[in-house]
Amino acid sequence: MxxxxxxxxxxxxxxxxxxxxxxxxxxxxxxxxxxxxxSETRETCLTTVRAIINKYQDDINPNIFPCIxxxxxxxxxxxxxxxxxxxxxxIEKQAPITKTSSLMEYTCRFTCQVSDKQDFTISVWVPCTTxxxxxxxxxxxxxxxxxxEINLNVKFTKFIWLEDLIELVESGSSSEVYxxxxxxxxxxxxxxxxxxxxxxxxxxxxxxxxxxxxxDISWFSVGAESFxxxxxxxxxxxxxxxxxxx
Amino acid sequence: MxxxxxxxxxxxxxxxxxxxxxxxxxxxxxxxxxxxxxSETRETCLTTVRAIINKYQDDINPNIFPCIxxxxxxxxxxxxxxxxxxxxxxIEKQAPITKTSSLMEYTCRFTCQVSDKQDFTISVWVPCTTxxxxxxxxxxxxxxxxxxEINLNVKFTKFIWLEDLIELVESGSSSEVYxxxxxxxxxxxxxxxxxxxxxxxxxxxxxxxxxxxxxDISWFSVGAESFxxxxxxxxxxxxxxxxxxx
Amino acid sequence: MxxxxxxxxxxxxxxxxxxxxxxxxxxxxxxxxxxxxxSETRETCLTTVRAIINKYQDDINPNIFPCIxxxxxxxxxxxxxxxxxxxxxxIEKQAPITKTSSLMEYTCRFTCQVSDKQDFTISVWVPCTTxxxxxxxxxxxxxxxxxxEINLNVKFTKFIWLEDLIELVESGSSSEVYxxxxxxxxxxxxxxxxxxxxxxxxxxxxxxxxxxxxxDISWFSVGAESFxxxxxxxxxxxxxxxxxxx
Amino acid sequence: MxxxxxxxxxxxxxxxxxxxxxxxxxxxxxxxxxxxxxSETRETCLTTVRAIINKYQDDINPNIFPCIxxxxxxxxxxxxxxxxxxxxxxIEKQAPITKTSSLMEYTCRFTCQVSDKQDFTISVWVPCTTxxxxxxxxxxxxxxxxxxEINLNVKFTKFIWLEDLIELVESGSSSEVYxxxxxxxxxxxxxxxxxxxxxxxxxxxxxxxxxxxxxDISWFSVGAESFxxxxxxxxxxxxxxxxxxx
Numbered sequence: 001m002x003x004x005x006x007x008x009x010x011x012x013x014x015x016x017x018x019x020x021x022x023x024x025x026x027x028x029x030x031x032x033x034x035x036x037x038x039s040e041t042r043e044t045c046l047t048t049v050r051a052i053i054n055k056y057q058d059d060i061n062p063n064i065f066p067c068i069x070x071x072x073x074x075x076x077x078x079x080x081x082x083x084x085x086x087x088x089x090x091i092e093k094q095a096p097i098t099k100t101s102s103l104m105e106y107t108c109r110f111t112c113q114v115s116d117k118q119d120f121t122i123s124v125w126v127p128c129t130t131x132x133x134x135x136x137x138x139x140x141x142x143x144x145x146x147x148x149e150i151n152l153n154v155k156f157t158k159f160i161w162l163e164d165l166i167e168l169v170e171s172g173s174s175s176e177v178y179x180x181x182x183x184x185x186x187x188x189x190x191x192x193x194x195x196x197x198x199x200x201x202x203x204x205x206x207x208x209x210x211x212x213x214x215x216d217i218s219w220f221s222v223g224a225e226s227f228x229x230x231x232x233x234x235x236x237x238x239x240x241x242x243x244x245x246x
Numbered sequence: 247m248x249x250x251x252x253x254x255x256x257x258x259x260x261x262x263x264x265x266x267x268x269x270x271x272x273x274x275x276x277x278x279x280x281x282x283x284x285s286e287t288r289e290t291c292l293t294t295v296r297a298i299i300n301k302y303q304d305d306i307n308p309n310i311f312p313c314i315x316x317x318x319x320x321x322x323x324x325x326x327x328x329x330x331x332x333x334x335x336x337i338e339k340q341a342p343i344t345k346t347s348s349l350m351e352y353t354c355r356f357t358c359q360v361s362d363k364q365d366f367t368i369s370v371w372v373p374c375t376t377x378x379x380x381x382x383x384x385x386x387x388x389x390x391x392x393x394x395e396i397n398l399n400v401k402f403t404k405f406i407w408l409e410d411l412i413e414l415v416e417s418g419s420s421s422e423v424y425x426x427x428x429x430x431x432x433x434x435x436x437x438x439x440x441x442x443x444x445x446x447x448x449x450x451x452x453x454x455x456x457x458x459x460x461x462d463i464s465w466f467s468v469g470a471e472s473f474x475x476x477x478x479x480x481x482x483x484x485x486x487x488x489x490x491x492x
Numbered sequence: 493m494x495x496x497x498x499x500x501x502x503x504x505x506x507x508x509x510x511x512x513x514x515x516x517x518x519x520x521x522x523x524x525x526x527x528x529x530x531s532e533t534r535e536t537c538l539t540t541v542r543a544i545i546n547k548y549q550d551d552i553n554p555n556i557f558p559c560i561x562x563x564x565x566x567x568x569x570x571x572x573x574x575x576x577x578x579x580x581x582x583i584e585k586q587a588p589i590t591k592t593s594s595l596m597e598y599t600c601r602f603t604c605q606v607s608d609k610q611d612f613t614i615s616v617w618v619p620c621t622t623x624x625x626x627x628x629x630x631x632x633x634x635x636x637x638x639x640x641e642i643n644l645n646v647k648f649t650k651f652i653w654l655e656d657l658i659e660l661v662e663s664g665s666s667s668e669v670y671x672x673x674x675x676x677x678x679x680x681x682x683x684x685x686x687x688x689x690x691x692x693x694x695x696x697x698x699x700x701x702x703x704x705x706x707x708d709i710s711w712f713s714v715g716a717e718s719f720x721x722x723x724x725x726x727x728x729x730x731x732x733x734x735x736x737x738x
Numbered sequence: 739m740x741x742x743x744x745x746x747x748x749x750x751x752x753x754x755x756x757x758x759x760x761x762x763x764x765x766x767x768x769x770x771x772x773x774x775x776x777s778e779t780r781e782t783c784l785t786t787v788r789a790i791i792n793k794y795q796d797d798i799n800p801n802i803f804p805c806i807x808x809x810x811x812x813x814x815x816x817x818x819x820x821x822x823x824x825x826x827x828x829i830e831k832q833a834p835i836t837k838t839s840s841l842m843e844y845t846c847r848f849t850c851q852v853s854d855k856q857d858f859t860i861s862v863w864v865p866c867t868t869x870x871x872x873x874x875x876x877x878x879x880x881x882x883x884x885x886x887e888i889n890l891n892v893k894f895t896k897f898i899w900l901e902d903l904i905e906l907v908e909s910g911s912s913s914e915v916y917x918x919x920x921x922x923x924x925x926x927x928x929x930x931x932x933x934x935x936x937x938x939x940x941x942x943x944x945x946x947x948x949x950x951x952x953x954d955i956s957w958f959s960v961g962a963e964s965f966x967x968x969x970x971x972x973x974x975x976x977x978x979x980x981x982x983x984x
Contacts, residue, residue, distance in 0.1 A: 135433075183384055296917075630924065719885055
């Protein structure tokens, strides 16, 4: 046990993320980093990561992120290095009928590990509505529904925009969720969810199918949590037993 | 500024709470305490509170709680002392149709401050369902609904059981929430919520009315948070501008 | 009970904060808003606040914030309105000896309530070190020390920069905390803390004295929490019994 | 993708854990369960787990826990089932010099997965003190120290008491942490930590060595987080790159 993995967590820093529409979005990232390395070089770990982040923080994107981690590994002379960068990402979204525009926020994460090989995962957490098929079927009117959150993690063979991943996920539930809805919009999403009942495991299967069909996705996992409106607990579903949603 | 208020937080200890049905329930409490006192006696603060809690922990109830705080104040020779004790409380609850029994958990809190006078508040947090009246009215079918949480804080003139407060709150929403429901029960709660649409502010008004009519309640505040199923944000309502839900 | 207070929480949006050094800092705010108003106008609450935030988000500062809340109240025809805006704020800070520069992050909050009068509070949370005077006195060598967090809330008669408030607080503990320290800096802060032992209540008194002497501060409260290194619990101190640190 | 993993989280229930000293300790557990199974049987998932927990809740121990999960899997006709049970566990602990006795609380977790084979892990989280060797070496007096938390996860070949695991971990840091210390005890732990400086990676190595030497432990992982007193961030160390502390 000569080598140990050392890490630093809870580093926050302002960054700019490249947007699909052109331009860059200012946000604030939570960083954690880990490195497996000879113990004598540990002291420079934090200094190094701060210098590297400073250098790249004004143009973070999926192309540059692995380079950042590789540079960290090289400078630390580490066996392996990993950076996890979590940030809120904002997308201008239109209400379905009135087309009222407002900002919707999504949690996103880049996780990249570099050793002799490189392993990069993008994660998004997307809020949605689930409406219970069983409740709809057995009740004379109404059906219990609730907010749910879908987590998609992907590895990819070609550059993917966060916007693309989020849109893929949003098409997989009873209804999308919005930050601003006027009355005609509220009528639309209420009826859409009622006509589109899905258990949380249906959501997971649907999003998994969409991910499977995507040419540029080489690996994925999906999880979904439903904040049950008739219970105090949450219902979950996952693509596999090890998948972790949060 | 000779006097400062000192405090200790994050003390957890096993306690037993007296139940309405007789008997005592084992649970685990989070304790925080505060005292305004001459700085020279601070050292004994934690020793004293631990000794007092040890003495009373096997039979905590609303009658004994102010005595615990008064004993703390006396032993510390403090000007004023306060203990806040938060704990999960379990009630055996029957599903509405099949009468299937299961444990439902509620967060409860005793907060008592003793100086030359005594001020004791009991708080309960109760999950419930809200179904949106607007969504129901404008939609051809369905209505968005979601889990909500109601917080009731009361001062009282006569002993009140936690069970009584929780039942009062549960009768104030579109539907109660359960920990176990079979299909006939799920049908019942789905239809009940649909026939009983309430905004989160309706819930606050209803619970406030029930509290106002209760003979033994001398003061109260109510807050409710609705985890909107069609939005990412929460909708709140309160009885007054200063009320805090959490 | 004709009027209820309604609110919305968990709205996140990108904002720019004016900096003391000139320029504006991009960050991400958590917004919550409350309004006391006739129930019939509630529907427009969220639309209104989003429109107003959009209008002002590129230049938030203590001068403009009350105007935002007042505009919200007027547009909602509300009796009273309140906005609470919490955000991470970054300041370039130099290590004490090597003058190595790095970004330090502080949590800040603007809370403003407007009714027939206006009530505006700025809050900052500042990490620091406390070194226990008792432990130092009784031990042959060493003294237990730990990270603590100081919360200062102020009302003011004249414009105050966040940078000014944070510097005021940082001068009140055993030692400041940094995001990047080289060896000579680490030596300096270790020795400084050892030569400057303070209980968490000493920190509260010191910061309170500094706030009292500040000409532009008309009201304040101070709280501090120390994450005790020899205990599992936290030690707190406050200027008064009602003060809440979090 | 015929099978999905379904789960339920946030179920709390009162349980009794068997203690090393004889007797059983009342506490409150957070339960989550997952099962991979044909979708048609999902409905009974929660009913089944509640019935099984009810049956065993008065005598939970490492011997019985895998049987609970196996019974769940059998009743659900699931391919694989997993229960994770997290709970606060209390141990009477004596201060090092005055032998003052008080309850210390530790977070513990049982995680068991049963498919055609069985995989059971016990986890404990133990607070401790770390004192920085570098700070001690370079400073004329004092040394920065802080609370840290050590997480040990083990698989085992023979029954192990939680008390045994916790004692193993507590012997691996600069100093143990206590819930109640009088002045002679505070002097003792201050001096002990100063004479026993350890980086967070030294703690991980030490606990790993102790676990490796234990005859009944067949697998383990260790992580430690140090709440740095001179920084805002946490320093971590792990036995391997995948280990997760929380």
